Amino acid sequence: MAFGRSKNRTIIPVVEMTPMIDIIFLLIIFFMVAAQFAQQARVDMNLPKEIGEQKKQQENSFIINILQDDTLIVDSTKGGISLPELEVLLQNKIATDSISWDKLLIRADENGKTELLNQVLVLLHRFNFTATKIATETN
Amino acid sequence: MQFTNSNRRGMNGAALSMSSMIDVTFLLLIYFIVSTVLAKPEDQLTPALKVDQGAVVEESLLEPQIILVQQHDSQHVYKIGTQLLTSRKQLAEVLLKLPKGPGVVIKADDTVTVGFAIAAIQESKNAGFEKVTYVPDSN
Numbered sequence: 001m002a003f004g005r006s007k008n009r010t011i012i013p014v015v016e017m018t019p020m021i022d023i024i025f026l027l028i029i030f031f032m033v034a035a036q037f038a039q040q041a042r043v044d045m046n047l048p049k050e051i052g053e054q055k056k057q058q059e060n061s062f063i064i065n066i067l068q069d070d071t072l073i074v075d076s077t078k079g080g081i082s083l084p085e086l087e088v089l090l091q092n093k094i095a096t097d098s099i100s101w102d103k104l105l106i107r108a109d110e111n112g113k114t115e116l117l118n119q120v121l122v123l124l125h126r127f128n129f130t131a132t133k134i135a136t137e138t139n
Numbered sequence: 140m141q142f143t144n145s146n147r148r149g150m151n152g153a154a155l156s157m158s159s160m161i162d163v164t165f166l167l168l169i170y171f172i173v174s175t176v177l178a179k180p181e182d183q184l185t186p187a188l189k190v191d192q193g194a195v196v197e198e199s200l201l202e203p204q205i206i207l208v209q210q211h212d213s214q215h216v217y218k219i220g221t222q223l224l225t226s227r228k229q230l231a232e233v234l235l236k237l238p239k240g241p242g243v244v245i246k247a248d249d250t251v252t253v254g255f256a257i258a259a260i261q262e263s264k265n266a267g268f269e270k271v272t273y274v275p276d277s278n
Contacts, residue, residue, distance in 0.1 A: 017157055024164050031171030042178055048257040052182025053264060066253075105183065110254030114208075114247045117256075118275035125190045125275075132273070133183045134257060 043073050047137035048110040060105040060133070062093055068109040070116045083119055090127060101129040108134065184260045186245065186273040204237060206230070206263070208247040208256045215255045227258050234266035242270025249276050 043065040064086065065073040071080035074089055081089070093099055101124070108117050124132060207218040217224040219237075224230045237243070243263045247256035263271045 017161070021157075021161070021164065024161075024168055028164070028168050028171055031168070031175050034177065035171060035175045047179075047181065048254045048261075050182070050184065050257060050261040052184055052261075054182060057183060101188075102185075108253045108257075110252065110257070112253050113249060114251055114253050114256050114276070115249035117253055118247065118249055118277070121188060121273065121275040122190055122277050125188050129188055131185055131187045133185050134260070136182050136184060136257065136261070138180045138182050 043067070043107065045107065045109040046111060047107060047135050049139060050136035051138055052136040058102055061097060061099055061103045062090075063105045063107060064120060066106065066108040066112060066116050066120065068112040070112065072116070072120070083116075083123065086120070087123055090123070094127060101131045102133065104129070105133045105135055184257065184264065186260050186271045189244075189272050189274050190277050191246065191274050204241050205244045205246060206259050208245065208251050208259055210248060210250045215251050217259060227262060230259065231262045231266065234262055234268070237266070239267050239269065242272060243268045244272045244274055246274045247276060 045065065045067055063074070067073065067080075072083065072086055073080055074086065097103075104124070106117070106120065121132060205219070209216055209218055211218075211223065214225065217230045219230075219233055222233060224233060234243070245256070245259045245263065247259070260271055260273065
């Protein structure tokens with residue numbers, strides 16, 4: 001029985017790296033951008049689990065977040081504000097950008113009491129807002 | 140004048156090592172995948188806004204269509220006229236029977252939770268009411 005070296009030439013496979021690197025870079029860019037947007041716009045809370053109106057949503061230029069512990073947050077990078085401070089902010093926003101009700105979104109925690117939500121809505125009514133947008137979380 | 144490709148000299152065998160770059164790229168990718176919190180899909184409800192300022196005449200005209208969201212014996216209830224509804228399902232059934240023309244007015248007490256009040260707006264929209272008005276408790 002003869003054990004000889006195979007005469008077949010061994011072919012070393014060459015893995016083409018370029019498309020893989022392209023995809024990885026695209027993924028990195030996607031996750032970087034997604035992380036930025038999530039940080040900017042959203043304050044973490046439990047919104048009411050409702051389907052909403054299922055209509056095309058307009059861009060919001062002013063978002064009022066009402067947390068479960070009755071904290072008011074307008075800018076997610078800053079801390080909570082009081083109702084009089086919100087009034088001043090709204091006054092400035094209306095004076096500079098003349099925002100209407102459809103540019104303003106209220107995000108209220110479903111487990112919080114409606115007391116603060118009602119106070120905010122009374123405030124909006126004082127600024128002649130005829131309607132309001134309340135955010136819901138679709139499952 | 141002679142143009143020679145002098146760069147080609149000495150380049151034989153020079154290879155750019157990609158492994159360290161790929162290592163760093165993968166680390167970045169893993170970091171962004173782990174740190175990204177994907178935002179939950181949101182929708183919105185857009186009720187009209189009115190403030191109850193002792194408008195007795197208006198209220199009496201709309202009385203059959205007013206949904207009071209209250210706390211009754213440490214339980215959240217919906218009250219339409221004299222009917223006391225303890226569940227969302229009951230509210231949906233009653234709302235389907237109401238005439239849609241005059242619209243519906245929702246008044247939520249400060250003591251109820253936001254989720255319970257928003258559910259009344261959602262059920263009104265689901266029942267086919269075009270005019271849904273939220274009246275915040277201004278006491």
